[in-house]
Amino acid sequence: LLTALAVAVGVITVVVLGIVTDSIRTTAAGVLQVGTADLTVAQQGVNDILQSALTETQLKDVQGLTGVKSAIGVLLDTEKLDNDHPLVVEVGIQPEDLAPFGVQIAAGRPFDANAPDEVMVGIHLAQDLGVSPGDTIDAAGGTKKVVGVFNTGSVFGDAALMFPLVPFQAFERQPGGLSLFFVQTAPGATTAEVQKTTEGSSPLLVGIRD
Secondary structure, three states: OOHHHHHHHHHHHHHHHHHOOOHHHHHHHEEEEEOOOEEEEOOOOOOOOOOOEHHHHHHHHHHHOEEEEEEEEEEEEEEEEOOOOOOOOEEEEHHHOOOOOEEEEEEOOOOHHHHHHHEEEEEEHHHHHOOOOOOOEEOOEEEEEEEEHHHHHHOHHHHEEEEEHHHHHHHHOOOOOOOOEEEEEEOOOHHHHHHHHHHHHHEEEEEOOO
C-alpha cells in the first residue's frame, strides 16, 4: 500500500511539475514579446530567462556599445496572487524607462521612483482583479497602492505588475540586480550586428532576437 501511495504521489508530482514548467516557459516566451526593443539581452547559459541575473554595471557597458541607441534594464520575478492568478509576472523598472519600454498609462499615473508601496497593474489583470487607481493589492511582500493601469499592446504584458525598480530590487534582495536588457539599435546599425557586438563584449551575455 505504501509503495502504491509513493508511486501515486510521484506521478502527481511529475504532472504538477510539468504544468509549472510549461507555465514558466510560456511566461518566459511572453517576456520577450513585451516592449519595443530590437534585441533582448539575457545571461548566457540559463535555461529560463526568468532566471537570468545581470547587473546595472553590465547595462552601462551595453549602453556604450557601438550600434546601440538605447538600452533599459528590468528585474523580473513571478508571484501567485490567488488561485485564479497563480503565476503573475512582476517587473521592476525605472519610471523614465516606461515610455521607451512601450508602456502607456491607461488610467492614473506612473509610480514614483522610490515608492516602496506603489504598483502599476496591466489593463487585463486590472480588469480580472477589479482594481483601478486608488485601490490596493497584496503583492511583492506587502500591501501596495495601485497608482496606475498600463497598456503595452501585448496580452502577456497587460497581465503583469510593474514596480519602481529600486524598491523592487530591495524587496528581491538584489541591489543593482537586473534580469534582462531591452536594446534599441541606432540608425544605420542592424540587429544582427548589435547582437554580435553585445555577445562579443562579454561571454556572460546572449542576445535574443524576436
